[in-house]
Amino acid sequence: MLSAVRHFLLLICLAAALAATAAIPAESRISSPQQNPEQAPPAPQTVRAPQAAPAPPAPSPQVPAGPVIVLDPAHGGTDTGARGPDGVVEKDLVLQIVRTMRAELEQRGYRVITTRNDDSNPSYDDRAGIANAYPGAVFVSVHISSTGTPGTVRAYYDRFETPVAPAPGSAGLAGVAAQTVNRPSGGLIDWNEAQRPFVDASRRLANLIQVQLTQLFHGSPLVSTGAAIRGLRSINDPAVAIEISSVSGSSPNALAAAATPLARAVAASVIAFRQGSAIGAR
Numbered sequence: 001m002l003s004a005v006r007h008f009l010l011l012i013c014l015a016a017a018l019a020a021t022a023a024i025p026a027e028s029r030i031s032s033p034q035q036n037p038e039q040a041p042p043a044p045q046t047v048r049a050p051q052a053a054p055a056p057p058a059p060s061p062q063v064p065a066g067p068v069i070v071l072d073p074a075h076g077g078t079d080t081g082a083r084g085p086d087g088v089v090e091k092d093l094v095l096q097i098v099r100t101m102r103a104e105l106e107q108r109g110y111r112v113i114t115t116r117n118d119d120s121n122p123s124y125d126d127r128a129g130i131a132n133a134y135p136g137a138v139f140v141s142v143h144i145s146s147t148g149t150p151g152t153v154r155a156y157y158d159r160f161e162t163p164v165a166p167a168p169g170s171a172g173l174a175g176v177a178a179q180t181v182n183r184p185s186g187g188l189i190d191w192n193e194a195q196r197p198f199v200d201a202s203r204r205l206a207n208l209i210q211v212q213l214t215q216l217f218h219g220s221p222l223v224s225t226g227a228a229i230r231g232l233r234s235i236n237d238p239a240v241a242i243e244i245s246s247v248s249g250s251s252p253n254a255l256a257a258a259a260t261p262l263a264r265a266v267a268a269s270v271i272a273f274r275q276g277s278a279i280g281a282r
Contacts, residue, residue, distance in 0.1 A: 077121030148245030159226030
């Protein structure tokens with residue numbers, strides 16, 4: 001009997017010990033594994049290099065701070081100008097030439113104004129009014145002569161010493177110069193005297209253009225020509241006229257092809273003119 005009691009008590013103690021062991025958390029019963037001293041340390045995290053700032057946009061081409069260039073296709077409407085043997089007329093050719101010159105000059109950064117864009121015929125005062133609306137502009141009137149050495153070009157400036165008087169039967173710029181003066185009614189200035197303060201500047205600009213023309217159109221004169229040109233007399237800025245020879249001796253295609261070199265001559269001359277003006281103003 002005593003032996004049975006002892007056996008029973010032993011079972012109770014064993015059960016209590018097992019219960020106590022089960023109550024211990026699993027992580028407490030499992031020892032942490034020892035770190036292998038030969039194990040390499042964890043690789044450091046890769047640090048990204050800061051991204052380079054985006055490159056600034058390329059600067060836009062600098063537009064030369066030049067004056068406005070007013071291109072004047074001569075004649076128009078019922079005034080055909082010089083007429084060639086095959087029926088080609090000056091008014092149409094100069095309009096085509098001026099359109100090409102305008103595109104070429106605008107590509108070079110200049111602002112270009114034209115006195116007519118179609119087959120109209122603005123009066124001298126209307127053309128002058130367009131040019132005089134842009135102080136500091138340069139005025140270039142484009143003509144084609146009825147005669148002359150084909151492939152040559154002349155630059156003109158207004159010469160006040162020569163009176164403007166009728167001269168029937170004259171041709172080219174001589175014919176333009178011969179027309180009587182139209183005086184506007186009212187106004188603060190006499191249109192017929194507007195060019196007088198700019199005669200020297202216009203002559204200098206015409207000479208600069210003529211130098212370029214001599215290089216681009218072989219056989220052209222070395223210096224510009226002064227004449228009484230009604231189309232320039234009312235311009236309140238440096239003003240010149242360019243006359244291409246000739247509607248009777250050159251084909252329309254040859255005359256039209258003069259537009260690009262004419263634009264080059266005007267652009268180069270305007271730059272030289274402004275630089276000379278800046279030097280003279282010091």
